[in-house]
Amino acid sequence: MTKQKEKMNQPGLLLTFExxxxxxxxTQATMLFHRLLKEGYNALLVREPGGTSISEKIRDVLLDxxxxxxADTTELLLYAASRAQLVAEKIKPHIDDGVIVLCDRYTDSSLAYQGYGRGLNTEFIKNLNALATQETIPDLTFVIDVDLATAAKRASVDDPDRMESEKNAFKxxxxxxxxxxxEQEPARVVLIPGEEEVDALHEKIxxxxIPKLELLKTSKDQ
Ligand SMILES: Nc1ncnc2c1ncn2[C@@H]1O[C@H](COP(=O)(O)OP(=O)(O)OP(=O)(O)O)[C@@H](O)[C@H]1O
Ligand SMILES: [Mg+2]
Known part of the structure; x- marks a missing residue:
């Protein structure tokens, strides 16, 4: 029996990677997912855009x-639509069932890419995120922070998708x-300096x- 299955009526957690x-x-989302399973937790790993049949079709349109x-607004709304389906179909039901959901990109991607990157109104994007997610806010968000050169080296693929092919000024x-x-949300968002090797980063994450898992146990013990 997994740790969470002992009491199924407590909500799980939402951890996001940005x-x-x-x-x-x-890489880090997958490593944390396997660590949680090894430790006996009930966990689910999903990615954005995508993660459901409808959302994967929207992903294809977005990344083609x-x-x-x-148009920038089309891009914003398609990401929101993909997210709305993923939250409704997978993220929310699993959290309600006590599962630890790991999401590879989430609301902060829209703020960072369509807000800061494209210049769309960030307050509007926050409201759209709230609508799309039914106000499901991550318990913890890891922002893996590397310089553009390191990211380019790591991401080097022969056929970049539409977002990957953006120029450096945008990135x-x-x-x-x-x-x-x-800076705005220090209680939720942790900046992880990402230049270190994979295992060291995983240990930091x-x-x-762990404190979030303790919280989960405490609420379950009540
Ligand atoms: N800390 C690290 N040090 C060196 N290489 C790494 C590290 N983390 C990931 N990599 C490698 O860099 C590449 C990109 O990593 P990964 O796919 O996890 O990045 P990503 O942020 O998910 O990229 P994308 O946004 O394109 O999905 C992979 O080949 C991975 O093995
Ligand atoms: Mg990835």
Whole structure:
């Protein structure tokens, strides 16, 4: 029996991973997911955009390199639509069931990319995020912070998608956006200097996760 299955009526957790393309989000999200399973927790790993059949179709539209003429507002709304479906279909039901949900990109990506990166109104994006997520706010958000050169080296792929093919000035604005978000919400958002090797970063992330797991146990013991 997993630790959480002992009492199923307590909500789980939502942990999200953020950062520019190639920062190491998916690597760390996958490592934390496997660590949680090994420790006996009930966990789910999902990614954005995507994670449901509808959201994966929206992902294809968003990332298609042919869609260079996509309007910024279309991009914002498609990300929100993909998120709304993922939250309704997977994230919220699992959290309600006591599961620890790990999400590879979430609301802060819209703020950083469409807000700070594209220049759309950040207050409007916060409201749209609240609508799309039914106000499901992460318990903890890890922003993996690496410089653009490191990210480019790590992400080097032969056929970049539409977002990956953006120029450096855009990526720099996105990175600055993540820094601003971390400053504005220090209780939720942790900036992880991401230049270190994979295992060292995982240990840092694990140490930061433990207090949240303790909270989960405390609420379950009541
Ligand atoms: N700390 C690290 N040191 C060196 N290489 C790393 C590190 N973390 C990840 N990598 C490597 O960098 C590449 C990109 O990592 P990963 O896919 O996790 O990044 P990502 O942030 O999820 O990228 P994307 O935004 O494109 O999905 C992978 O080949 C991965 O093995
Ligand atoms: Mg990834």
């Amino acid at each position: 950062g520019i393309d190639g920062s190491g989000k998916s 390199i042919k869609h260079q003429n996509m 720099k604005r996105v990175q600055n956006g993540y820094h601003a978000i971390a 694990w140490e930061l996760t």
